[in-house]
Amino acid sequence: MKKLLYTIAACLLAATITFAQDATEKPAPKVLPMFGKVVKTEAQQLQDEKFLSSCDKNFTTRTEASNFFMERGWEYLNEGQTDTAMYRFNLAWLLNPDNADAHWAFGLVTVAKGNPEEAVGYYEKALALKPKNSLLLSDLATCYIAMYELKPKNKSLKKAATYVEQSMAADAQNAFAYFTMSKVKFFNKDYSEAWTYLHKGRELNMAAVDYTYLLQLTDKMADPKGFYKNETAVQPE
Incomplete structure (x- = not known):
């Protein structure tokens, strides 16, 4: 365990100086995908070279x-520490620009911050590296749904349908794909x-049921199966 901690410390120490920012500059490049592409x-x-050399x-x-830094990034993201997670994802990308999971993570964080149009590019890069990944396909479909909700264009809805169909074909057990198709x-x-x-x-x-969406659906039509009550649309007892 100590060796692992020393490894983390050594690599991060080599990277830290690179991204020192004036506190008035927001957001800092280190918490933007690909370090803000600056x-x-x-x-x-x-300093990048020193970080890479340390990791080597x-x-x-x-x-x-x-992959190690991706794992740390997911851990921070699950804890709600988005900026710290993004920094780790950036380090993972710096180490391997073709890490599909890094681009996938960039997409997830970007769409969560309300910019699905930018997120599409990251998802598509990840998809080029993992073309048959069902969860990635359903995430990309969900991203197009988010775009449609911001700007209702049939093109976005058609894109969502195309990707979610591919997602279900790749894995018929992917629940998220069915939820996304429901929104389509x-x-x-x-x-x-x-x-x-x-x-x-x-x-x-x-x-994984989205109860906010469930309320929207029950407002339009009562649950044919009667599983959800139309007047409340809350989780069933």
Whole structure:
């Protein structure tokens, strides 16, 4: 355990100086995907090299190091520490620009911050590296749903439908794909089919039901199965 902690400390120490920011500058590049895509100074590039060199000494490969920082990033994200998570995702990307999970994480955080149009680019990069990943496909479909909710355009809804169909084809047990297809049907005003897909998703993973969306659906049409009460749409007893 001590060795692991020393490894983390050594790599992060090499990276820390690079991203020191004036406290008045918000947000700092280190908490933006790909470090904000800004051109780095010569001094920052030198610090990047020191960070990479430190990781080369502490990990067998840069791919291993990249995956290590991705794991730390997911841990921080699950704890709600988004900025710290993004910094770790950036380090993972710096170590391996072709790490699909890093681009996937960039997309997740970006859409969560209310910018699905930017997030699409990260998802598509990840998809190019993992073309058959069902969860990634359903996340991309959900991103297009978010775009549609901000700006109702049929193109976004069609894109969502295309990706969610591919997601279900890749894994018929992906509950999130069914929930997303339910929303596609909902926005197409096919409420009966929306209920059908919602129940399919519920049967696979009831904990993932979006109860805010459930209220919207019950406002349009009562649950044909009577599983959810139309007047409350709360979790069933």
